[in-house]
Amino acid sequence: MSEKANGAPPKIQIRGLHKSFGPKVVLDGLDLDVAVGESVVVIGGSGTGKSVLLKCILGLLRPEAGSIKIDGEEVVGLRGGDRDRVMRKFGMLFQNAALFDSLPVWENVAFGLIQGEGMDRDEAKKNAIEKLAAVGLGAEVGELSPAELSGGMRKRVGLARAIAITPEIIFFDEPTTGLDPIMGDVINDLIVKCVRELGASTLSITHDMASARKIAHRVAMLYHGKIIWAGPVAQIDNSANDYVDQFIHGRAEGPIQMQVRAD
Amino acid sequence: MPILQPIGRTLLIFFAAAGRLSMFAANGLSHCVRPPLYFRLIARQMIDIGYYSLPVVGLTAIFTGMVLALQSYTGFARFAAESAIPNVVVISITRELGPVLAGLMVAGRVGAAMAAEIGTMRVTEQIDALDTLATNPFKYLVAPRLIAGITTLPILVFIADIIGVFGGYVVSIYKLGFNPTTYLKNTVDFVQTEDVVSGLVKAAVFGFLITLMGCYHGYNSKGGAQGVGAATTNAVVSASILILCCNYFITEMFFAR
Numbered sequence: 001m002s003e004k005a006n007g008a009p010p011k012i013q014i015r016g017l018h019k020s021f022g023p024k025v026v027l028d029g030l031d032l033d034v035a036v037g038e039s040v041v042v043i044g045g046s047g048t049g050k051s052v053l054l055k056c057i058l059g060l061l062r063p064e065a066g067s068i069k070i071d072g073e074e075v076v077g078l079r080g081g082d083r084d085r086v087m088r089k090f091g092m093l094f095q096n097a098a099l100f101d102s103l104p105v106w107e108n109v110a111f112g113l114i115q116g117e118g119m120d121r122d123e124a125k126k127n128a129i130e131k132l133a134a135v136g137l138g139a140e141v142g143e144l145s146p147a148e149l150s151g152g153m154r155k156r157v158g159l160a161r162a163i164a165i166t167p168e169i170i171f172f173d174e175p176t177t178g179l180d181p182i183m184g185d186v187i188n189d190l191i192v193k194c195v196r197e198l199g200a201s202t203l204s205i206t207h208d209m210a211s212a213r214k215i216a217h218r219v220a221m222l223y224h225g226k227i228i229w230a231g232p233v234a235q236i237d238n239s240a241n242d243y244v245d246q247f248i249h250g251r252a253e254g255p256i257q258m259q260v261r262a263d
Numbered sequence: 264m265p266i267l268q269p270i271g272r273t274l275l276i277f278f279a280a281a282g283r284l285s286m287f288a289a290n291g292l293s294h295c296v297r298p299p300l301y302f303r304l305i306a307r308q309m310i311d312i313g314y315y316s317l318p319v320v321g322l323t324a325i326f327t328g329m330v331l332a333l334q335s336y337t338g339f340a341r342f343a344a345e346s347a348i349p350n351v352v353v354i355s356i357t358r359e360l361g362p363v364l365a366g367l368m369v370a371g372r373v374g375a376a377m378a379a380e381i382g383t384m385r386v387t388e389q390i391d392a393l394d395t396l397a398t399n400p401f402k403y404l405v406a407p408r409l410i411a412g413i414t415t416l417p418i419l420v421f422i423a424d425i426i427g428v429f430g431g432y433v434v435s436i437y438k439l440g441f442n443p444t445t446y447l448k449n450t451v452d453f454v455q456t457e458d459v460v461s462g463l464v465k466a467a468v469f470g471f472l473i474t475l476m477g478c479y480h481g482y483n484s485k486g487g488a489q490g491v492g493a494a495t496t497n498a499v500v501s502a503s504i505l506i507l508c509c510n511y512f513i514t515e516m517f518f519a520r
Contacts, residue, residue, distance in 0.1 A: 060391050087397040098388040102380075116397040165396070 009072040011036045011169060011201040012057065017066035018225075019052055026052050027063065028225030034169075039195060039202045041212040041233075043247060044222035045256065050205035051095075053222070054171050057203070058090065059083055070169070088116060091167035091200075093191075095174045097158030099146035105157050106132070106142030112165040131160040135190050152183040156190065163194050170195065172204035176211045188214040209248050212236075221247065223256065287405075287479050294399065294406035301407050308411030312373050312470070313419050319372060320365045324423040327360050328352060328430025336439050348441070349449035352431035357458045358518075361424045363510055366469035369416065370502040374477040377408060378498035381481025382491035390482070405482070408474040416470030417463040424462060461517040468513060469506050476502040 012034040019027040026049035034040045044050050055061040057068055059078065068075050075086050091112075099108045107114070109131050110124035119127070129139045135156040141149075149157065155175065162170055175191060176184035188211050195202050195215075206212055212219055213233055220230035221244050229241040236248060246254030335348045381404055384390050393400045428450060435441040476498045484494035 055391070058391075058395055060394055084397045084399075087395060090395055092392070092395040094388045094392060096387060098392040100389055100392070101383075111398070112396040115403070161396075 008036060009069070010034060011038070011071060012203065013067075013069040013072075014053075014057070015067045017053070017056060017063050017068065019049070019056055019061060019063045025225055027056070027066075030066070030222070030226055032220060032227055032230070034201050034203050036201055037199055039204070039215055039217045040220060041204045041206060041216035041218075042220050042222050042227075043207060043209070043212055044205075045207065045247070048222050049225060050222055051173060054092075054173060054203070054205060058092070058171070059087070084116075088165065089168040091162035091165060091170040093155070093158045093162045093170070093172045093175055095177055097146075097154040099149075099154060099157055099161075101146055103146075104142065105144050105146060105149070108146065108157060109142070109160045109164050111161065116165060128160070128164060131164045132157070134163070134194065135160045136186075151178050152180075152186070155179065155183075155187050159187070159190055159194065163198060166198060168200055170198075170200050170202045172202065172206075172215075174206050174208070175204065175215075176206065176208045181210070184208065184211060185214070191215050207247075209250075283483075284475075284479055287482070288475055290401050291405040291409050291475065291478065294402045295410050297402075299402075300410070301403060304403070304407035305410050308407050309415045311376075312369065312411050312474075313415040316365075316369050316372055316419060317422065319368050320419055320423050321426050323364050323368050324356070324361060324427035325430035327364055328356055328427035328432075329434045331355055331360070331427075332431035332434040332439065336435075345439075345441075346449065348435055348439075349431070349446050350453040352435075353428050353450045353454045354458060356427035356431070357424050357454060357462045358514070359462075359510070361427055362420045362462045362465040362469060363506065365416070365420045365423045365466065366473065366506045366510075367503055369419070369469075370473045370476075370499055370506060373412075374473045374498045374502045375495045377474065377477030378481040378484070378494045379491055381478055382484035382494040385482060385484050386487055386491060400482070405478045408478055409471060412470035412474030413467050414470070416466040416473075420462055420466035421459075424459065457517065461513065464517075465510060465513050468509055472505045472509065473502045476505065 010033040012032070014030060014032045017027045017030040018025075030053065032040070032042070042050055042053065052061060056063045057075075059075065063076060066076070070086055070089065073086070075083075078086060099105070100111065103111070106125050106128040109128035110119070110121075113119040113124040113127055114121060125142070129142055132139065132142055137153065137156055137160070141153065141157075146154065146157070172191060175187055179187060191202075192215055202215070204212075204215060213236070216233040218230060219233050219236050220227045221241070222228075223243055229239055229244050231239060236244065239245065242255050246256050331352050332348055335351045336345060339345050339347055381390075384404070390400050390404070393403055432443075432446055432450075435446050436443050480494040480498040480501070484490045
């Protein structure tokens, strides 16, 4: 799961990542690689630290220990212009899309182009409408406010915003949560199509196995702060790992004991 | 000793909060003077803070000026000192009541709205989204509000001063029977540049405090709707208290001899 055959470093390389909140250890020496052009899906139960992992990579949370390298460059502790430069490689689809309420849809999609790349507003609007079309939304949607959109449309706009800046790496935070199965599958198809067209590396977190099977090249399971199993998506049904088996079949009985009350 | 522990703990919490606020203010102010500046956002905030606060601040000022003239008359008439009413009205409005009442009204209207807006952005991950789009939230959210607060409140207070003095004039002329020319002459003769300037300096400081408290509490809100509600309350209460405290120190700075 690490370096490609040509010796190029992984797009994302994480080693020994530790993150705690008070006494609660969330990430406990996590190791993970994402190769160039690879789509990795991290699965795991609620509260196991999947979102924390993404936030640590994005620099929104600072880990206590460990290394995160993007294209071989250490990014833990990066600030100012260096961080902005690295952040321009990323696109992110948030769980609830996190659209800016105060801006119309087209300006949400064009935000990274206008603010991050200094693109002219008219040109950015044309670009945003193209991206909206790429996720199956018409130009008229661009004039709406995010509050006027359904859950599925919000996800599509979030995806359009994530791909608008032509990122090298895209993160998907529970892309199908809260959607009906059909709309979930539409979003999965859009993710696969957009990622293929961009040639981006992606890291997704989900507990929707249908979504994981559709968008992943490789699946990694997070449990107790560590990746306890990682392998090609085709092997997930034959992982020989009791934790993975219990999770993918959604069984209450097994080695994973759900916490029913706070410690 | 056990009795000292809660005192020490409270002091540590206080100093930690003061430190966090100071760091936040320093970070916000540093982005106010470092390009790029978002002029479109600054203009929008100036309209929100200044233009949309004008009705409420104007009403507060005019009724305060009217009440001030009426109350001064009932007191000063006992000593046959009614001629001092224009002086009392203009000094009270420009030095104290204009900036303080405008500050408190704006804290209630704008500070609460800022905390609620930024707090909602925090709990719905919109601030994280800004970060991932390589846009510094301090530069995009905090700096425009601070700049707008510092520059707009003095303009608002200057208008409130005029409206407040006009309120006193209306009551004095139409209810108390003053001569309009004499009233205006007394007002203009008595007011000094320092009176107006001290009020405008206060307004700039209050504008900074209101926007700082709105941004700080909103930015650090957590826990969903309840957290946003708490942030809104904290923003208004802390801004109001700071306005009243700072008002004393600025007054002392200008007028204590």
